[in-house]
Structures are given as C-alpha cells and as structure tokens.
Amino acid sequence: MPRVTGLAVLTAYGSGPEALWDGLLSEKPATTAVTRFDTTRHRAHDACTLPGTPDLFAELERLVAEACDQARLSRAERSRTPLIVAVHAGADTADRLTRLAAACGLREVLTVHTAACAAAASAVAEAAQLVADGAEDRVVVAAGSFVDASMFAAFDDAGILAPSGAARPFSAGRDGPVLGDGAAAVVVERTGTVRPWLRVAGWGNAAEGYHVCRPHPEGTGPAAAIAAALRRAGVGPERIGYVNAHATATPAFDAGEAAAILRALAPHGPHVPVSSTKALHGHCLEASGLVELVVCALALHHGELPVNAGHLGPDDDCALDLVLDRGRAPRADHALSLNTGFGGVSAVLLLAKP
Amino acid sequence: MHVTVRSEGRWPPPGSPGEPPPPVPRFEASAFAPLLLAAAERCLGAHYGAPPVPPEAGRRTALVLAATRGDVATQAAIDDAVARGRPVARQLLFQNVPSTALGHLGIVWGLTGPLVTTLAIGSPEHAAEATAARILAAGDADHVLAVAVDPTAPGTATARLLAGGR
Numbered sequence: 256m257p258r259v260t261g262l263a264v265l266t267a268y269g270s271g272p273e274a275l276w277d278g279l280l281s282e283k284p285a286t287t288a289v290t291r292f293d294t295t296r297h298r299a300h301d302a303c304t305l306p307g308t309p310d311l312f313a314e315l316e317r318l319v320a321e322a323c324d325q326a327r328l329s330r331a332e333r334s335r336t337p338l339i340v341a342v343h344a345g346a347d348t349a350d351r352l353t354r355l356a357a358a359c360g361l362r363e364v365l366t367v368h369t370a371a372c373a374a375a376a377s378a379v380a381e382a383a384q385l386v387a388d389g390a391e392d393r394v395v396v397a398a399g400s401f402v403d404a405s406m407f408a409a410f411d412d413a414g415i416l417a418p419s420g421a422a423r424p425f426s427a428g429r430d431g432p433v434l435g436d437g438a439a440a441v442v443v444e445r446t447g448t449v450r451p452w453l454r455v456a457g458w459g460n461a462a463e464g465y466h467v468c469r470p471h472p473e474g475t476g477p478a479a480a481i482a483a484a485l486r487r488a489g490v491g492p493e494r495i496g497y498v499n500a501h502a503t504a505t506p507a508f509d510a511g512e513a514a515a516i517l518r519a520l521a522p523h524g525p526h527v528p529v530s531s532t533k534a535l536h537g538h539c540l541e542a543s544g545l546v547e548l549v550v551c552a553l554a555l556h557h558g559e560l561p562v563n564a565g566h567l568g569p570d571d572d573c574a575l576d577l578v579l580d581r582g583r584a585p586r587a588d589h590a591l592s593l594n595t596g597f598g599g600v601s602a603v604l605l606l607a608k609p
Numbered sequence: 610m611h612v613t614v615r616s617e618g619r620w621p622p623p624g625s626p627g628e629p630p631p632p633v634p635r636f637e638a639s640a641f642a643p644l645l646l647a648a649a650e651r652c653l654g655a656h657y658g659a660p661p662v663p664p665e666a667g668r669r670t671a672l673v674l675a676a677t678r679g680d681v682a683t684q685a686a687i688d689d690a691v692a693r694g695r696p697v698a699r700q701l702l703f704q705n706v707p708s709t710a711l712g713h714l715g716i717v718w719g720l721t722g723p724l725v726t727t728l729a730i731g732s733p734e735h736a737a738e739a740t741a742a743r744i745l746a747a748g749d750a751d752h753v754l755a756v757a758v759d760p761t762a763p764g765t766a767t768a769r770l771l772a773g774g775r
Binding site: 296343344345346347348349352353363364365366367368369370371373374377381384385388404405408409410412413414415460461462463464465466467468475476479483596597598599600 | 688
C-alpha cells in the first residue's frame, strides 16, 4: 500500500510540519491584514499570508528537496522518481516545472493537475495509484498556491471572501473563506527506509454534474467520491476516525458537504469528528489537498484532532460532530480528506495510520 | 492499458482551419473553454446523439482534459482589471480554472464519473490518453472523454471517447 515517507509543508504559520502543528493547536487563525498588495477597494482585507512575496517555484523546489531528504532518497533513487504537481497553470508553468524537476534531480514531471481546489488531492491519488499498481516505486507530489492581487480581487469581487476576515466553516453566520498561502511536498513510496507518516489507503473522484459553481444540496458529488474511496480500500464508515473537510465557510457549499458526509458515512456520519482547518491556515486553493494531507498526518501522528475554528453556533444544515475544542482523539485509525472545486469536481483521500 | 477510440471530435473541423469555436454563455473572455467544448460536443454527439446520456452510462464516464498551457486570456483579463482598479467580472473567477468547462460539459451531458484536468508536459493528446488509460485501468470508469487542447491562437482541440480493451 502506498505510504507517505517524506513530508514538507509551508503555510502562513511558517515552514515545516512543527510550525503547522503548533499553529493548529493554538486555535488562532494565521490571518493578518494583507500587505502584499493594496486591498483598499475590496470588501475583504485579510488573508493567511507569509511575510513578503515568496516565489512559488523556489519554495516548491525547497520543499521537494526537504521531503526527499526526509525520506532518505539517494541521488540514484531521485533520478528514477517522477514528480506530480498541483498548481494553477499559467503561460510558462510547464517549462518552470520541468526546470524544477531537473534542479531536484528527479526523473521528469509526469503530470500537472489543475482542477482548482481538487487539484492536489487528484495529484496524490495519481501517485498512490501508480505506486499501488507497481508502475512506480515512488512518486514525489508537490503543490502550491500563494495569494496574489489578481486571485484576491477575483474572489472578492465575486462576493466570496469573508468581509469579517474570519472563516467560520459549518457555523451559523458564516460568510465565506479567507485565502491562504500554502505549499507542500510529499514522497509516496511502496517501501522505503524510514517510518512512514501515513498510508494512502484509498481515493475517489467524481463530478457532480449539477452546476458549475453551486453545489447540489444533498452533496451528491462529494458523497460519490467518498464512497469510491471507501470501496477502493475495502473500508467501512465505522473505521473513519476523522474527516478533514473541504468546508470553506461558504453557506451553500458547507451545507452540501455536510449532507455528503452524513450520507456517505451512514449510519455513523453524525458521530464522526469533523473539522475544516481552512479556518486556521486559510484556503490554499490548488494546494489544499496536500496541505490538508499533512494536517491529517499530524493529527493521526499526535493522536489529537485540530479544531474547527471560528464556530459561532450550530447550523441545522450542518448537523455534524464538529471538533470545537482541543483534546479530542481520532475515533478510529482512518481519516478522510475532502476537497471540491469549481465545475463540481470532488476529490477524496482515505488516509490511515501506518 | 490498451484503449480503444469509440468516437472523435475536432476543432476546427476538417477543411475549416482558423474557424472560431461557437460561443458558450458565461465563457466569453477566452477561446479556451469554447474550443474544448466544441471538440467534446462533436465527439459525444457522434457516439451518443443528443444529450444527456443515460444515467448509468453517465456515472461511468470520466472527463479528462490536458492543455498545453493555462487559460492565459482569462488570466490576462483578470490582471488587466486589477491593474486598472476595476472590478473583476464574476464569471472570470470561475472561467479561470479548467475544471469549470469540463463541469459544464458534465452537466449538459449527465457525466458524473471522475473529472481530472491537467497541464500537458509535451503532447496534450498523449497526456490526455495517459490519464484516461489510468482511470480505465483502475476500473473507475467504463468510458473516458479525453480532450486535448492547444489554446495558442488560432487554437486546436481533439476529443476522443475512449474505452478499455481491444
């Protein structure tokens, strides 16, 4: 079964899994007033950003090297290992990623996933499948998204970002996401020489086929993706100890996702601990699936679940067992990581303790 | 895995080089989505006739896109609005990610299998077929609509409905 043996992450809490874990345990969002660009004309003014204006490709190169070092990959092993990436594609992205793979000593860029907020989970799913099938001994997966003026303006002018500056997933009174810087890299291997962080036990992907930017109220797309991930692994809903939800604090999407979780994990759905950590590290768009895989790895490793921050009170449309206070342990040894994107795509990872 | 081609659609059509794709409501800022949708509609129409496909077939049909670059025209429209201090039109946010165009196709045709969009490293036809073959080999779909797009003007797109086996 595919295992995650190396892991590196960068969020507004800082670089490394320890900085992210400390941030999650603090229960304080990494949100600050945006200084990277002028937000005067916008409704929202906050985001979870790193200092300055970091270069995405330079940071991805650093994170890939860090993850490979952690997995103790030799130079020869790296030269046989492909890279799968999840980023927003621009005019020269393919060339830049090809140079990045070469600089990291990797064999090639195999695939670049671009399906919005589902991109990174799709990238991990491809890597896991290649390793599970024996097509590759190992794959490096990297993903990144840093907040910029155009992205911020497009979301804010569409009326999506939280004017309050606080993301409140699944909560009464939620009014939208807060964007966040995020980048990560992992090594997915069939074997390996180090103790793994995680096993990638299953994965699922589905198109909802309902509306390009509105969710089906019963969450048919994410429910189908969860069902596919469980079916692939042969794991029943009673073995799900935690759900790291996509929930961006958007009223309709959170309700649809809650319905999907309850439906796909029936009859255990109401009793499975759920949180969306986007309230803490921000919404990292194309990088979400990989940053949140790291969150799940840390939660299973430490035996404590990160809270669903910003919660003001229950919403009847989100009747989930939310993790609202520190100190809760996973209910079982598997975690689900959910992400959905524009166009109605849902990508789900089923992750397990090694 | 060996794949078989059940139908194919291309834009521009044979004999009409440079012909712009038919406009698509809500995808006006760029030819990226209209291009891929024009090829895909022809491919699906050749196999299924008019939309939608039967629900069970739709559930077992995946959507795959491989493009040689991102939708730089939509990104430029957003960047231009920001530079001028003007509001970004709402549809540009959704149009700026390729999954929206495939999602639109899924809605029209009732296709709810896996949806994967990629940036091709090298040939987009090869990249789209490789992803499709992986989905078919895993048993995640019986058919894959695999669309390869080069949006560089004047733009070309090839859509193939693929299935496993010989």
